[in-house]
Amino acid sequence: MIEFLGHLLSENIPEIAPVYDSKLSIGYYYPAVNLFFAVDSKDGHIILLRFFEHQALDRKLINRIHLCPKCLYHTVNFQEQCPKCSSIDFKNSDVIHHFNCGYVGEMSEFLNEATTQMICPKCGKVLRHIGMDYDKPAQMHKCNSCKYIFNESKVGMQCFHCNYIGDAEDAKDYDIYSYTVNKNTARIVERKSFDPSGLGIRTTKEGFMCYNKQAFSFILWQKYLEAEEFGDSISVIMFNTDMLGNELLRSTIEYIAEIKRTPDTVSMDETGRMLIMLPRATDTMMMEMVTKIKEFISRKLKSDSAHVFFHAEIIKPGKHLKVANILDMIYQSYDKHYAESSGESVFHEETFEEK
Missing domain, CATH: 3.30.70.270 (Reverse transcriptase/Diguanylate cyclase domain)
Structure with missing residues (x-):
């Protein structure tokens, strides 16, 4: 382990940066660590974490990824879904509020295809000017699968690796760091020991x-x-x-x-x-x-x-x-x-x- 720290100093490698590889479960690995220790990508993360925990290296957060809770792969897709049936097949529509009679409904209810005018389905009056005759207080969503109308969609997730489907909060956060040498690195190499008493701890x-x-x-x-x-x-x-x-x-x-x-x-x-x-x-x-x-x-x-x-x-x-x-x-x-x-x-x- 000390030899690796000595390698960083002798080769003037101030930073150990992660590299992205879509084939890996976590998505990132550290070539310098994997090559030196002849370990797989996950072990590279753990080795650097141990160095950091014992103050032999510093680290900086560079990315936060999301992992599937089932297979722990980073191939997770987040989707807006219908809160009732979880379908992703829904359309957006403006909501119209008619000032005169107070009726509120989807814009499609007001559009007259024959005259291309906006006509209130409740009182039959023509709506000409936004702000005077009507306004658009919100946007609604209508599910094409279950016909449910809602204001806010929910966020779901699907894993492309194992096809797990669940809520977005099911995904596991995983932080990706770059690591750098610090003042303790040279002390450890010089003393040829990880004895914490020599590290100001x-x-x-x-x-x-x-x-x-x-x-x-x-x-x-x-x-x-x-x-x-x-x-x-x-x-x-x-x-x-x-x-x-x-x-x-x-x-x-x-x-x-x-x-x-x-x-x-x-x-x-x-x-x-x-x-x-x-x-x-x-x-x-x-x-x-x-x-x-x-x-x-x-x-x-x-x-x-x-x-x-x-x-x-x-x-x-x-x-x-x-x-x-x-x-x-x-x-x-x-x-x-x-x-x-x-x-x-x-x-x-x-x-x-x-x-």
Whole structure:
């Protein structure tokens, strides 16, 4: 990953611009990224998003496209439709208001084909001057399919790729960006590290000696790429700390710092959930870590730590960066099992393999 940033700097490539290709589902791809990493068009978008999220590149919005909600292709056509039957076969007609008798109707009702005059169908008087005899307050639409008359049409959509038909709001917005190097790009290349502590990013959870969520996500991404390259796995332990109190929480963090290995990373998010990442850890090592922390908390509380819910994941990367946000995946799994456990202290072990 760092080699790519170095490539941008050495080749004096200040901007990574997307190129349109009608054959692609999203419609845009980044040739420089696809060529360098030998990945497909979708992965190119994800790689650049990761760089941006970790402040290695800046970006600028250049287009917003709409994707079909079914097949996620950009080949979407928006149509004005009859609000009653959704037909696109309707005609527009001016509305005439006759001042003298107050009748309102379509212009076709007033036109006399024989005399080419405008005659009110209600009172029979001839309408000669707009503004004096009549006005045109609005335009109406008449559906040729169901004969429904309406003022405003609705907007529908049809996908040319899968033929999905629905309302315009069903379409999914997708933003297209161009990316540029920034001040952090050179720092990363110079340091040969994505370590967020060198990028001017706050890395610690305020008041506690552990990483915050942003820094943890950054490091997790790096370890994920390493695991993918070497065929390893990453273990992540998550548990809630909201019932511990500040004093016990600090003691727990200090204890984890004592028992963890050098490559292990400890973090706490804004809700108080603790995360521990263990690269290249066996199942036994992960379970031993959980057991030690649970026993430590129980000793301090002088009771069982049942109110602390532990959850563990074993992440085995598959094809390059197919998971858009690994941390979100872990949180979703934690929330799912927490809800199923009714808050009881349960150990979960899962393996996430990318397809």
